[in-house]
Amino acid sequence: MLAAYAARFSPDSPVDGLEVGQRPDPVERENWSVVEVRAASLNHHDLWSLQGVGLREDQLPMILGTDAAGVAPDGSEVIVHGVIGADGHGVGPSERRTLLSEKYDGTLAQYVTVPTANLLPKPAELTFAEAACLGTAWLTAYRMLFTVAALKPGQSVLVQGAGGGVATAAIVLGAAAGLDVTVTSRSGAKRERAKSLGARHAIEPGARVPARVDAVVESVGAATWGHSVRSVKPGGTIAVCGATSGDAPPADLTRVFFQELNIRGVTMGTREELAALTAFCARTGVRPVIDSRFALEDTAAALTRLHEGAQTGKIVVTP
Incomplete structure (x- = not known):
């Protein structure tokens, strides 16, 4: 073959x-x-x-x-x-x-x-x-948003690095579920594309978010980690699925423990989550x-x- x-x-x-x-x-x-x-x-x-x-x-x-x-x-x-x-x-x-x-x-x-x-x-x-x-990027995004961060309609999420498979999935799934989505990208074209997919805000990397978010979808690593830690609400969640720019620099542990942040790693998801994601796409028209x-x-x-x-x-x- x-x-x-x-x-x-x-x-x-x-x-x-x-x-x-x-x-x-x-x-x-x-x-x-x-x-x-x-x-x-x-x-x-x-x-x-x-x-x-x-x-x-x-x-x-x-x-x-x-x-x-x-x-x-x-x-x-x-x-x-x-x-x-x-x-x-x-x-x-x-x-x-x-x-x-x-x-x-x-x-x-x-x-x-x-x-x-x-x-x-x-x-x-x-x-x-x-x-x-669906099996890797979309399943990972689904688990990050709805299992790990347990986000509900009306809550907010910051998606680091528009363009990649996980980031794009998080934008589309988050918008379809009624989340307030903010996305970062160095590319103006990708920021506009993210907004057309449902993001409410699209900003340059490191820029101040309109308001601190309930959760962060972090797949970039070193280039965005400090921004992720600064952008999440006290008690919020940073869900990490990758480090395409390299491992994170010093973790800003003072802010992590003082703000009582939750940091969770994610690699794909379960068969049950993939079945739920598949059904969600089939029934809602999300693709x-x-x-x-x-x-x-x-x-x-x-x-x-x-x-x-x-x-x-x-x-x-x-x-």
Whole structure:
């Protein structure tokens, strides 16, 4: 089968570690299903893998990708939940949690094999491309807003760094749920785009927020951490899912303990949360923002766009 995989590590130029070519078809095994991939979407996790983060040399070649939607062996249309081992289904109760493309081959291929319990029905209302965007960035945003921060309509959230998959998802989901959304970006075009997606305020990084917020969606790290800590209300929550600009500088612990802030890490979410997110999208008309679409053969160009930060929303790859 055709697949896009990490053939080598390239810390400074991650796309140079990518190859697109033939890999063995998945092998059928008990309690796992082989899914024909109709659409997959990219995440920064794919770039990190190409840089050698979370993989060892002896695991190469590794097929990239954590998200997909496709067709199960029985002909049903499904969404893949890319967290493996979280509850033992298909792998045994003692296996530690990993994401697809960390221990098991990922979704940037014509076929992917996953524990059968990791498959959710794809609603007819969602296209394969839309459904393929939900499993990582949108699921992470959903968990940050509604599980970790437990936000309710009328409350406020600051989303750091408009344009990325998690940030775009948080804007759209937050606005649809009645939240007051403020977003930051260095790009005037991305700030305007964020407002068109439902953000009430769009400001430059580090600028004073109109009012302190109930929660912050933090995926940038070093470049925005101090602003996040200063912008949240006493007792508020900073939900952290990434550090694309590097690890945070000194944590401003005095403000953290004096203001009694809650800081929570988030990596994707549960199957139940993915099912709830999928139902929310199907019933409300909310849809993932798709920046662009590439053929599987053109995965290098797709990853280059992601690496350059040129996108707003999700980049979809179709076999």
